Amino acid sequence: MITIRGLRKAYGGHAVLDGVDLDVARGEVVALLGPNGAGKTTTVRILSTLLPPDAGTVTVARHDVVRDPAGVRAAISLTGQFAAVDSLLTGEENLRLMARLAHLSRAETRTRPAALLELFDLTDAARRPVKTYSGGMRRRLDLAASLLSRPQVLVLDEPTTGLDPRSRNALWEVIEDAVAAGTTVLLTTQYLEEADRLADRVVVVDHGRVIASGTAEQLKAQVGAAHVELTTATGVERVETDGSVPDVRRILADVERRGLVVDRWQVRTPTLDDVFLTLTGQPAPQERTLQETR
Amino acid sequence: MTTLDLTPRIEAPRGGVSDTLALVGRCLRRSTRQLDTLLLAVMLPVMLLLMFVYVFGGALDAGMDYVDFVVPGIILLTAGYGAATTAVDVATDVEGGLMDRFRSMPIRATGVVTGHVVASMARNAVSTALVIGVGLLIGFSAHASALEWLGAIGLIALYVAAMTWIAVAIGIVASGPEAASGFSFAILFIPYVSSAFVPVDTMPSVLGAIAAWNPVTPVADTLRALLLGTSVDGSTVAAALAWCVGLLVVTRIASGLLFRRRR
Numbered sequence: 001m002i003t004i005r006g007l008r009k010a011y012g013g014h015a016v017l018d019g020v021d022l023d024v025a026r027g028e029v030v031a032l033l034g035p036n037g038a039g040k041t042t043t044v045r046i047l048s049t050l051l052p053p054d055a056g057t058v059t060v061a062r063h064d065v066v067r068d069p070a071g072v073r074a075a076i077s078l079t080g081q082f083a084a085v086d087s088l089l090t091g092e093e094n095l096r097l098m099a100r101l102a103h104l105s106r107a108e109t110r111t112r113p114a115a116l117l118e119l120f121d122l123t124d125a126a127r128r129p130v131k132t133y134s135g136g137m138r139r140r141l142d143l144a145a146s147l148l149s150r151p152q153v154l155v156l157d158e159p160t161t162g163l164d165p166r167s168r169n170a171l172w173e174v175i176e177d178a179v180a181a182g183t184t185v186l187l188t189t190q191y192l193e194e195a196d197r198l199a200d201r202v203v204v205v206d207h208g209r210v211i212a213s214g215t216a217e218q219l220k221a222q223v224g225a226a227h228v229e230l231t232t233a234t235g236v237e238r239v240e241t242d243g244s245v246p247d248v249r250r251i252l253a254d255v256e257r258r259g260l261v262v263d264r265w266q267v268r269t270p271t272l273d274d275v276f277l278t279l280t281g282q283p284a285p286q287e288r289t290l291q292e293t294r
Numbered sequence: 295m296t297t298l299d300l301t302p303r304i305e306a307p308r309g310g311v312s313d314t315l316a317l318v319g320r321c322l323r324r325s326t327r328q329l330d331t332l333l334l335a336v337m338l339p340v341m342l343l344l345m346f347v348y349v350f351g352g353a354l355d356a357g358m359d360y361v362d363f364v365v366p367g368i369i370l371l372t373a374g375y376g377a378a379t380t381a382v383d384v385a386t387d388v389e390g391g392l393m394d395r396f397r398s399m400p401i402r403a404t405g406v407v408t409g410h411v412v413a414s415m416a417r418n419a420v421s422t423a424l425v426i427g428v429g430l431l432i433g434f435s436a437h438a439s440a441l442e443w444l445g446a447i448g449l450i451a452l453y454v455a456a457m458t459w460i461a462v463a464i465g466i467v468a469s470g471p472e473a474a475s476g477f478s479f480a481i482l483f484i485p486y487v488s489s490a491f492v493p494v495d496t497m498p499s500v501l502g503a504i505a506a507w508n509p510v511t512p513v514a515d516t517l518r519a520l521l522l523g524t525s526v527d528g529s530t531v532a533a534a535l536a537w538c539v540g541l542l543v544v545t546r547i548a549s550g551l552l553f554r555r556r557r
């Protein structure tokens with residue numbers, strides 16, 4: 001559904017994308033995971049016809065982003081990093097406008113906005129101007145606008161950044177419904193949990209290149225086995241384990257024999273965080289403040 | 295819960311004129327939601343008119359009743375205020391990501407901007423009518439024939455359109471709504487150094503030279519002659535039309551290019 005080959009983009013001599021290759025099959029959910037400045041958003045913007053590539057080819061639903069941008073636009077829906085809705089209009093008016101612009105049938109233009117408002121728990125706020133909405137409500141309206149057109153490919157650039165856990169879960173459920181109905185999804189995220197939960201495949205990007213790709217489980221397996229983590233006054237010691245009770249008991253007995261004073265200990269299985277750290281050499285991004293995001 | 299069809303559409307139909315109509319409707323609706331901005335855009339020119347006529351007017355010798363001299367100038371100033379709103383609206387769309395959403399949809403690229411321009415024309419029609427109405431009430435002696443009124447309205451529309459397209463370009467280029475507002479504020483000053491408020495020959499020589507070349511001068515002179523039913527040089531009319539049409543064409547093309555430029 002999406003094919004990216006040798007994609008390059010540079011700004012003022014600085015390569016943001018340095019030969020990205022990516023395939024997303026029909027109905028697949030792929031998460032682009034990477035630190036800030038890795039090139040995730042640039043990839044999304046090129047894919048959405050907002051930015052021309054310097055080199056390489058990108059096709060979406062068999063339409064080339066350079067030669068046939070109109071064809072690409074007819075197949076996709078973009079949810080960018082900012083809630084792209086009109087603050088002065090009501091939620092209902094926003095969706096009606098988007099329904100008309102998405103060229104839905106007359107019947108769908110009438111019924112779909114209300115159904116989506118209900119789905120996103122915005123029915124009570126439907127007739128209020130969007131400027132009175134909370135950040136979470138704006139984000140939900142934004143995604144509702146993206147789902148109005150029943151896109152073949154849903155492109156989500158950090159869809160749940162700044163959302164509370166409840167809204168995030170609700171959003172994930174709707175995305176999963178759209179996927180179950182056959183929608184292809186490419187999302188970028190700074191939340192490893194999000195990639196773990198939604199994506200069939202996680203693609204790790206760093207410095208404009210794809211450095212790893214696979215299911216969350218495959219990536220975790222690359223990082224290695226589970227280990228016992230011992231925090232002492234002088235540092236953290238990691239001892240590999242198979243995670244069984246006898247093995248953990250053996251490790252702890254060994255600690256006692258060495259006379260090591262351990263403040264805390266835990267058994268850790270690799271998380272996507274560890275994958276991130278191992279692959280990119282830096283810790284997973286923490287939640288950024290709004291200021292930094294801009 | 296209502297059952298909602300999320301099955302992908304194979305191909306969405308392409309857009310046309312209906313896209314632009316929907317986007318015009320959006321911007322007209324926006325105008326009615328910004329009552330404070332709307333009121334300011336409408337009331338400010340009227341206040342300026344009253345101030346120029348009653349505060350400054352007594353001390354100014356324009357060679358005719360000052361109210362007759364200044365009403366056409368205020369009309370042109372009004373267009374600037376109307377356009378400033380457009381610059382801010384366009385910049386808000388760009389900053390908020392709405393422009394990106396529109397640009398990633400299968401719609402006419404120019405429709406988004408056309409929506410803002412049509413809304414600006416509509417707002418200006420209201421505020422210009424108010425300025426002329428108040429002007430007539432305080433003694434503006436319009437002796438224009440029906441044909442001259444038509445000509446005046448046509449010229450005002452052309453000037454408003456040119457100002458609005460400049461505002462659109464500013465809105466696209468500006469780094470945000472505040473910057474757009476600042477830029478358009480600068481544009482508001484252009485009519486002051488022209489024949490809109492005082493005759494050019496009363497200015498110091500340097501300013502007078504600038505004013506003589508200011509595009510607003512031939513437009514103001516032509517508009518004044520049309521509304522008062524007096525005569526005006528053919529060359530002045532030609533200069534007014536050339537400036538308006540020229541600016542309109544250049545800013546329209548520039549806005550189109552800027553809008554499609556992909557960042």
